[in-house]
Amino acid sequence: MPRSDNSCPFVVEKSExxxxxPSKPTPDVTLSLSTIDNDPNNEVILDILCVFSPNPYVRDHTNYHPASFIQLALSNALVYYYPLAGKLHRRTSDQTLQLDCTQGDGVPLIKATASCTLSSLNYLESGNHLEATYQLVPSHDTLKGCNLGYRPLALQITKFTCGGMTIGSVHSHTVCDGIGMAQFSQAILELAAGRAQPTVIPVWDRHMITSNQISTLCKLGNDKNNPKLVDVEKDCSSPDTPTEDMVREILNITSEDITKLKNIIIEDENLTNEKEKNMKITTVEVLAAYVWRARCRAMKLNPDTITDLVISVSIRSSIEPPLPEGYYGNAFTHASVALTAKELSKTPISRLVRLIKDAKRAALDNGYVCEQLREMENTMKLKLASKEIHGGVFMMLTDWRHLGLDQDVWGGLVNIIPLVPLTLPFLCxxxxxxxxxxxKSGGVRVLTTLPRDAMAKFKEEIDAVLHP
Incomplete structure (x- = not known):
């Protein structure tokens, strides 16, 4: 993965x-992971960047670097989150992952300095120079260098000339999802702000998300009436992206735009019948429908091509019993809708929203969750490699608007950006x-990747709806 480009607008100097x-002794223990954690498709490294406004103190004390207080807060946070300092590896016997935690483990931290102000980069708000921002996160090689397995987390603290900073992280999706990583990051920020302990105490309990656990609790067994999973690979009849010239952009959708989109749907005759009058339409459902259809039209897919929309849906409170507060492992399922390109382009937007809503509801059914877990476990037993899907015919949507990172530390968190690689064009x-x-309060930024020619058409499709 490229870490910089020739048009890089700034230079970053990194220390060793x-x-x-951890600041206190932690257990020597080997931890197992949940079925979702073990899914080979989740064994990827995520790059995340948090942007903080300038701190007045640093403007007057140019020799001070924020890495000093973040390092102390990280050390204290690892007392509670010591698994993130362990080492991950797959067992050859059954292909399951385990996390080995021993005294002396730690999280790699890099202290860095950038040669510009955050305002000169527009606080990385627009998505410009995304390739250059890889300088602000640790290299994936930082996770290597240990005898057994690899480290699940590394951090980089970069100070800018204005006194602002970024916290860049690379972490294994295997150990925690976006909500879980945000919980850990929030703990660091709280401890950095002077709290004695995190507001939310972490809980491991990965045994709670296995097919046996959920099927026993829900008395589902092998009920043939359970909702069936959608096979994305089978449904997508043309999974290859037609070009390697991909671009990634962030589109700003204002709160007024979102209200307008919702009103269009509410006024649609398909939602004005008596049965649907009280339907609550969420921002995710509205944007999923419009973005999915705009992508399809922009890609100029064959009308008979089947295209899938997949939405990540949290199951933290839907399974029985609910996962405990503090659970920071992967806890999501996938809601999926499949249509031909012709159907997607011609179907009324209100109908698309209803299909998405029905898919989300089905994905929260414990039978559906159990079937998904069984499929993951069977894949591991057969030692099947995960299969990549690169197509514009497949779109996966995930919502990062409510991760819970709200601590007013340093100058205040102003921006969070996942550095989605161009090799994952289906991820929105x-x-x-x-x-x-x-x-911009109440608005949404939509990060998407498309072939260069299709991106212009995609933005035209969205603009035509917002500004007819």
């Missing part, structure tokens, strides 16, 4: 890697509006 260990992420731009 420091291994930050909903992000909160940047706090660095006045008047």
């Amino acid at each position: 890697v420091v291994l930050v260990k 992420v909903l992000l909160p509006a940047s706090k660095a731009v006045p008047g």
Whole structure:
């Protein structure tokens, strides 16, 4: 994966890697992971960047670097989150992952300095220079260098000339999902702000998400009436992206735009009948429908091509019993809708929203969850490699607007950006509006990747709806 480009607008100087260990003794233990954690498709490294406004103290004390107080907070946080300092590896016997935690383990931390102000980069709000921002996160190689397996987490603290900073992280999706990583990051920020302990105490309990556990609790067994999973690979009749010239952009959708889109759907005759009058339409459902259809039209797919929309849906509170507060492992299922390109283009937008809503409801059914877990476990037993799907015919949507990172530390968190690689063009992420731009409260930023020619058409499709 490229870490910089020739048009890089800034230079980052990095210090040597420091291994930050828990500030108090932690257990020597080997931990197992949940079925969702073990899914080979989740064994990927995520790059995330958090952007913080300038701190007045640093403007007056140019020699001070924020890495010093973040390092102390990280050390204290690892007392509670010591598994993130362990080492991950797959067992050859059954292909399951395990996490080995021993005294002396730690999280790699890099102290860095950038040669520009955050305002000169527009606080990275627009998505420009995304390739250059890889300088602000640790290299994936930082996770290597241990005898057994690899480390699940590394951090980089970069100070800018204005006194602002970024916290860049690379972490294994295997150990925690976006909500779980946000919970850990929030703990660091709280401890950095002076709290004695995190507000939410982490809970491991990965045994709670296995097919046997859920089927026993829900008395589902092998009920043939359970909702069936959608086979994305089978449904997508043309999974290959037609070009390698991909571009990635962030589109700003204002709160007024979202209200307008919802009103269009509410006024649609298909939602004005008596049965649907009280239907609650969420922002995710509205944007999923419009973005999915706009992508399909922009890609100019064959009308008979089947295209899938997949939405990540949290199951933290839907399974019985609900997962405990503090659970930070992967806890989501996939809601899926499949249509031909012709159907997607011609179907009324209100009908698409209803299909998406029905799919989300079905995905929260415990029978559906259990079937998904069984499929993952069977894949591991057969030692099947995960299969990549690169197509514009497949779109996966995930919502990062409510991760819970709200601690007013340093100058305040103003932006969060997942550095989605161009090799994952199907992934679309909903992000909160940047706090660095006045008047954007309540809006949504849509991060998407498309072939260069299709991106222009995609933006035209969205603009035609918002500004007819």
